Amino acid sequence: MKERLQKLISAAGIVSRRKAEAWIAEGRVRVNGKIVKELGSKADGRRDKITVDGKPLVMPEPVYYLLNKPKGVLTTLADPQQRRTIMDYLGRIRERIYPVGRLDLNTEGLLLLTNDGTLTHGLEHPSSEVEKEYEIRIKSPVGERILQAFRDGVALADGMTAPATVEAAEWDAKTGITTIYLTIHEGRNRQIRRMCEHFGLRVHNLKRVRYAGLTLQGVKRGSYRKLTPTEVEELYACIHT
Numbered sequence: 001m002k003e004r005l006q007k008l009i010s011a012a013g014i015v016s017r018r019k020a021e022a023w024i025a026e027g028r029v030r031v032n033g034k035i036v037k038e039l040g041s042k043a044d045g046r047r048d049k050i051t052v053d054g055k056p057l058v059m060p061e062p063v064y065y066l067l068n069k070p071k072g073v074l075t076t077l078a079d080p081q082q083r084r085t086i087m088d089y090l091g092r093i094r095e096r097i098y099p100v101g102r103l104d105l106n107t108e109g110l111l112l113l114t115n116d117g118t119l120t121h122g123l124e125h126p127s128s129e130v131e132k133e134y135e136i137r138i139k140s141p142v143g144e145r146i147l148q149a150f151r152d153g154v155a156l157a158d159g160m161t162a163p164a165t166v167e168a169a170e171w172d173a174k175t176g177i178t179t180i181y182l183t184i185h186e187g188r189n190r191q192i193r194r195m196c197e198h199f200g201l202r203v204h205n206l207k208r209v210r211y212a213g214l215t216l217q218g219v220k221r222g223s224y225r226k227l228t229p230t231e232v233e234e235l236y237a238c239i240h241t
Helices: 005-009 016-025 117-124 144-152 190-199 229-236
Strands: 001-005 028-031 042-044 051-054 062-067 107-114 132-138 165-172 177-184 203-210 224-226
Touching: 001 005, 005 028, 005 042, 005 051, 016 028, 016 229, 042 190, 062 229, 132 190, 144 165, 177 190, 177 203, 190 203, 203 229
Parallel strands: 107 203
Antiparallel strands: 001 042, 028 051, 062 107, 062 224, 132 177, 132 203, 165 177
């Protein structure tokens, strides 16, 4: 898959993306023997011959990790305000990796990270319709009318949501909390929370418990693990390349 040159150079661990942009503008980067100065230029890091100052660009081997992100942690690699980010839990990983999609600050659970741009693009593309299952804990009873609306689609400001699957909805009279397992295949910003807010529901806790065929089994909150080759193959089977 073709990606922006500055992103490829940064992913190779040579310099930051901003510095890579300067190098491109200075004419220090060639793709298949031709100097490229346009910052919007793209190349395939696995197929094209990319050189920087005459030296071949060596792309890192692809790696894949699953993180159980805690609540109150930013899905970003750095934060100017020094708030906690996912990198506080991935410090032992040497490769430069990026999250596939996002979980907002107060959403916890399964987050996939990789340096494989082809897989990332494929999983994030709407046509792949990758399933994402969430455990939603709501501080009130939730009636069948609302659950059916989730199944049918909810009219949000950015359009009607695609039909969701409601696996279960259990009300605990002692805690006053309803637990719902909801599966969607869209990736809109704060979609689950906005669907709940549309009906005046107060989300007590939100956790992603499944992404495609991956689950949190065996991964404690704040911990991570490598994906197996079989799991990577199954993710690739989900995408349209």
